[in-house]
Amino acid sequence: MMLHTVNKSPFERNALSSCLRLAKKGSGILLIEDAVYGALADNAEGKKLAERNGDFKLYVLGPDLEARGVADKPLIDGVTVVDYGGFVDLAAEHDAVQSWL
Amino acid sequence: MMLHTVNKSPFERNALSSCLRLAKKGSGILLIEDAVYGALADNAEGKKLAERNGDFKLYVLGPDLEARGVADKPLIDGVTVVDYGGFVDLAAEHDAVQSWL
Amino acid sequence: MEDDDEFEGEVKRFLYVNRKAPHGTIYALETLETVLIAAAFDQDVSMVFIDDGVYQIKKDWDTTNVNMKNFSKTYRALDGYDVEKLYVEKESMEARGLTEDDLIVDVEVLSAAELSDLMDAQDVVISS
Amino acid sequence: MEDDDEFEGEVKRFLYVNRKAPHGTIYALETLETVLIAAAFDQDVSMVFIDDGVYQIKKDWDTTNVNMKNFSKTYRALDGYDVEKLYVEKESMEARGLTEDDLIVDVEVLSAAELSDLMDAQDVVISS
Amino acid sequence: MKFGILVNEGPFTHQASDTAYHFAKNALAKGHEINRVFFYNDGVNNANKLSEPQADDRNLVKLWSELAVEHKLDLVVCVAAALRRGIKDELIPEGFRISGLGQLVEAGIEGDRLMVFGD
Amino acid sequence: MKFGILVNEGPFTHQASDTAYHFAKNALAKGHEINRVFFYNDGVNNANKLSEPQADDRNLVKLWSELAVEHKLDLVVCVAAALRRGIKDELIPEGFRISGLGQLVEAGIEGDRLMVFGD
Numbered sequence: 169m170m171l172h173t174v175n176k177s178p179f180e181r182n183a184l185s186s187c188l189r190l191a192k193k194g195s196g197i198l199l200i201e202d203a204v205y206g207a208l209a210d211n212a213e214g215k216k217l218a219e220r221n222g223d224f225k226l227y228v229l230g231p232d233l234e235a236r237g238v239a240d241k242p243l244i245d246g247v248t249v250v251d252y253g254g255f256v257d258l259a260a261e262h263d264a265v266q267s268w269l
Numbered sequence: 270m271m272l273h274t275v276n277k278s279p280f281e282r283n284a285l286s287s288c289l290r291l292a293k294k295g296s297g298i299l300l301i302e303d304a305v306y307g308a309l310a311d312n313a314e315g316k317k318l319a320e321r322n323g324d325f326k327l328y329v330l331g332p333d334l335e336a337r338g339v340a341d342k343p344l345i346d347g348v349t350v351v352d353y354g355g356f357v358d359l360a361a362e363h364d365a366v367q368s369w370l
Numbered sequence: 371m372e373d374d375d376e377f378e379g380e381v382k383r384f385l386y387v388n389r390k391a392p393h394g395t396i397y398a399l400e401t402l403e404t405v406l407i408a409a410a411f412d413q414d415v416s417m418v419f420i421d422d423g424v425y426q427i428k429k430d431w432d433t434t435n436v437n438m439k440n441f442s443k444t445y446r447a448l449d450g451y452d453v454e455k456l457y458v459e460k461e462s463m464e465a466r467g468l469t470e471d472d473l474i475v476d477v478e479v480l481s482a483a484e485l486s487d488l489m490d491a492q493d494v495v496i497s498s
Numbered sequence: 499m500e501d502d503d504e505f506e507g508e509v510k511r512f513l514y515v516n517r518k519a520p521h522g523t524i525y526a527l528e529t530l531e532t533v534l535i536a537a538a539f540d541q542d543v544s545m546v547f548i549d550d551g552v553y554q555i556k557k558d559w560d561t562t563n564v565n566m567k568n569f570s571k572t573y574r575a576l577d578g579y580d581v582e583k584l585y586v587e588k589e590s591m592e593a594r595g596l597t598e599d600d601l602i603v604d605v606e607v608l609s610a611a612e613l614s615d616l617m618d619a620q621d622v623v624i625s626s
Numbered sequence: 627m628k629f630g631i632l633v634n635e636g637p638f639t640h641q642a643s644d645t646a647y648h649f650a651k652n653a654l655a656k657g658h659e660i661n662r663v664f665f666y667n668d669g670v671n672n673a674n675k676l677s678e679p680q681a682d683d684r685n686l687v688k689l690w691s692e693l694a695v696e697h698k699l700d701l702v703v704c705v706a707a708a709l710r711r712g713i714k715d716e717l718i719p720e721g722f723r724i725s726g727l728g729q730l731v732e733a734g735i736e737g738d739r740l741m742v743f744g745d
Numbered sequence: 746m747k748f749g750i751l752v753n754e755g756p757f758t759h760q761a762s763d764t765a766y767h768f769a770k771n772a773l774a775k776g777h778e779i780n781r782v783f784f785y786n787d788g789v790n791n792a793n794k795l796s797e798p799q800a801d802d803r804n805l806v807k808l809w810s811e812l813a814v815e816h817k818l819d820l821v822v823c824v825a826a827a828l829r830r831g832i833k834d835e836l837i838p839e840g841f842r843i844s845g846l847g848q849l850v851e852a853g854i855e856g857d858r859l860m861v862f863g864d
Contacts (some may be wrong), residue, residue, distance in 0.1 A: 170623075179465065180422050181281055189589070189610050192615065202393070205425065230435070235433045241467075252767040252771040256777065259860060260746045265623065265858055269626060276641070276645070281518070281550050293489075302521070302522045303521070311595030312593065312595040312596075313594075315595075335559075335564075337521060338557055356652070358656075360649075360741060361739070366495065366740070367495040368741075369389075394760050400667055407728055408731045411731045437767070438760075438802075439802045496742060497742055523639060539850045564641075565648070566683075567682060624853070671755075678829070712794065717795070
């Protein structure tokens with residue numbers, strides 16, 4: 169299984185929606201940088217992602233949530249927060265990595 | 270009245286849709302660079318823009334259409350093609366210019 | 371702000387439009403640097419935060435672990451530079467589940483329609 | 499392609515993912531430069547064009563008036579470098595009103611579901 | 627009419643500098659004045675004279691430089707943005723100069739229109 | 746495990762180089778190997794030793810340089826992308842070297858995972 173990383177805000181760009189259309193079911197998806205807003209339960213994009221959380225294993229980068237002041241906001245169900253070390257582990261555990269830029 | 274320029278593909282980013290939400294009715298909107306795809310009649314985004322063409326004066330930069338091989342494709346109704354000189358004229362004729370990046 | 375008669379007729383309405391999230395790109399920080407300088411010119415300066423730009427003024431940034439500059443408190447300092455006209459679009463806030471309590475500075479929340487009028491009345495628009 | 503037994507077990511599946519429109523950014527051109535070099539390494543190279551990336555292979559570019567480099571014919575030259583696996587997503591083509599007649603090279607049009615399987619089977623994915 | 631121009635991206639990666647250049651050139655051809663071109667954000671990378679594009683590609687640094695010399699344009703590179711990115715005196719091409727952000731505000735005040743080109 | 750890293754954006758304007766740096770550092774801390782860091786597109790701007798950020802900001806060029814020296818990392822700047830953007834020998838910091846695109850493909854072949862950081 170592949171790990172997909174997405175670094176763009178789902179409000180601004182189509183990177184996450186393309187990833188959700190083309191990543192194989194069962195893949196891991198890690199939201200980093202401006203994409204972390206997509207993991208929040210209280211916004212429109214997070215709600216869209218929540219509908220797909222049975223299809224993928226979802227992760228979000230903690231340091232990027234903290235930097236943006238949203239680490240205390242509720243996350244959508246089933247999302248795991250990882251740090252940079254956890255990012256490395258995810259990359260190692262999956263067979264390959266694709267970045268959605 | 271203001272001239273608004275948009276340079277991003279409406280398939281990739283939200284710049285054009287934000288411009289359409291916030292530009293005052295009657296303003297000019299000039300599509301340049303990757304935004305020129307939004308002026309084509311045969312794609313999904315062009316069709317969306319066509320629904321608003323009564324609210325704005327729409328322009329598209331010809332050299333950017335040509336560079337992308339779409340100068341011969343049908344444009345949505347009411348769009349005027351300008352060259353760089355026409356871009357300068359539009360900027361001069363309007364009271365101010367806002368770029369949607 | 372002083373009452374400079376000599377500037378009469380030369381005061382322009384400058385609008386800084388912020389549409390990008392912080393940190394993923396540098397635009398929030400570098401636009402802020404421009405606004406601080408602009409304040410010294412005694413112009414009529416406004417800032418609007420729309421789309422992901424509203425995240426620029428989300429409070430509680432902690433940039434320790436990304437090791438990037440935390441310039442959040444600069445938004446609070448704007449007031450001391452006589453930059454007092456900060457506007458946020460209501461629709462952008464709502465789509466992102468944000469309320470005024472989430473913000474680090476006092477702003478005026480305007481609807482897209484109200485913002486549209488305000489933006490249309492500007493002389494110089496610097497956006498990023 | 500030669501039959502290099504010595505490379506057995508070392509041939510990896512390299513996928514180049516193109517999602518950006520040409521000219522507005524340089525990614526189309528610089529990715530193409532990478533693919534041409536990659537071809538010399540006798541790996542299993544594929545290119546996919548999805549989202550605005552499908553516009554990279556739209557025919558009839560005329561870059562005279564923007565004064566930018568026209569690298570359109572390089573896509574045609576890929577075949578001579580043994581880069582023959584070019585895939586386009588059907589859904590991206592349809593949303594943009596494009597058909598195979600619009601393209602400068604022969605490609606295989608795949609549905610999102612088919613592409614999903616193909617992309618998941620890669621070893622190295624270079625995207626821009 | 628007096629145009630100010632703000633360029634926020636470097637050459638090649640984004641089309642912004644190309645579009646700004648064509649706008650400037652055409653404005654001058656129509657008899658308008660360009661009171662300043664200000665390079666900010668990654669736009670400061672337009673002021674690196676070591677830039678050496680392939681022979682069949684345009685050379686944006688040279689094009690801006692020549693336009694400045696021909697029309698006595700004021701091309702200003704923002705000192706704060708440039709320091710960060712390592713654009714210093716020894717890299718600055720003919721026709722460009724390094725100065726502060728105040729020059730951008732001034733261009734907005736003194737000009738009739740400020741045009742922004744970025745990403 | 747052996748990681749290759751591709752950095753496609755310059756320092757400051759995009760977060761890509763920061764994220765790549767944290768990934769590399771943490772991979773090394775966990776005992777993994779980084780077989781190469783390849784700088785492409787605007788990523789070549791990470792290799793400008795004149796970069797001088799404000800005192801309260803991180804200095805990415807220096808951070809990469811120090812990481813390379815400490816861990817004997819191979820930091821490769823793409824010659825084609827660098828020439829275009831004016832990144833030449835005189836600007837290259839300690840720990841970086843200029844070479845061809847083949848080094849990127851090689852990093853992909855020889856490594857276990859290739860990580861891409863860009864915009």
